[in-house]
Amino acid sequence: MQQAPICNPTTTTARWWSKDSIAIVTGANKGIGYALVKRFAQLGLTVVLTSRDPSKGVKAVDSLKVLGLDGNICFCQLDISDQASVRSFVSWFRSKFDAFDILKLKNTKMKAILGDEKRLSEDRIDMVVGVFLQDVKDGRWERQGWPDIWTDYSVSKLALNAYSRVLARRYEGLVSVNCFCPGFTQTAMTDGQGKHSADDAAEMAASLALLSPSRLTTGKFYTGSTTRGMHSKL
Template sequence: MEANTGNQSEEVAVVTGGNRGIGLQICKQLASNGVTVVLTARDGKRGGEAVSIILDTLGLSNVVFHQLDVSDPSSAVRLAEFIKQKSIMQQLLGRQLTSATEKLSGERLVNQQELNNIDNLSEERLDELSELFLKDFKDGELERHGWPTEGGFIAYKVSKAIMNAYSRILAKEHPSLCINCVHPGFVQTDMSFQVGDLTVEEGARGALMMALAPKGGMTGGFLNCTEVAPFV
């Protein structure tokens, strides 16, 4: 995203979950590339500590913190107001909006084909699918109705698949922006109990590649690490 501040034009990035893991590494790399970074996290103390680490260890001054809980709409509104008041961003001008995400596995997921039918998919239908999944989960009907049940983390996988689909809807509705999904790979983070094939530096590469790409590039796409891949 691009911001007009006075007579200068500077790149600005808002990073969710920026206090640790891949998010923190993305903040470091973007800041090192001259991008003004708004590091966000649910926990204000941890977010502030993360900003201090970046400023102290890298000797940078282009990182600020703002609290954000993505599950709380009022929190998102406060962040938007903060950005406006600080004149950080007047409008989005085709920069990359990326989401670190994960492909949905499972060959038998009936709704998977529907999630991939972007021409007929809507936000309302995504809400309905979310409710259907929750109902099937509570009723013990996941396998019978075709949801993925192998490998564990079922709710996580489905939520990511729905988020992937939502990104494609947004890309279609806002063609002037570049909105993409990135699967970082199996990364060594706290979430994975430091077990994984990739370091956080390696896991951040795809999101950084998208965030720093020239305007007018790919939109509505999916990257598996740093390679373009199909959603399904």
């Protein structure tokens, strides 16, 4: 059932964050990630802009310096699909900061298997993704009930959403883990098509990430619309 929309904490509630609040944004050299770095920095947080390609990352940081935001931004290379890069990022981060406050990371058959909350686990997600990959290798995925449009994208998103529920359960009381769908947004991924800009999507993401700790939920899936605000679907 849809709940009441989330208000924008950047304009309506007490500011709990400061320059000592650290946000890490992955895939931040362009699109929504880049816009979110800009928004967090404008709001006064310290933001770690990460990019898998260092030259693109440095270029992105330089373009934010022009806006006078360099005091709030630092850069580190991070390819989230490369274990060595992830390890090297973690050791860089630990050498520089004590902790982070915000981390922004990215059918029917999947829903039937992963929708069972009690049985949801990391192993189960790995197993389902493994079956999908095998079906693709064997050339039979179309007959096996996987989503027929945006197939690999849908499977990866469902796995990520399911994983966020596993993490939310595991770290309940310590960390809030939520998913956010920005809606159809004008970025490179959509060839510039969409209902709103990356800046609009970043504003919605910031309004969720910066909710006061007492109002922040965990294990939820939010969707955002510039006209209807942010809603939780779970």
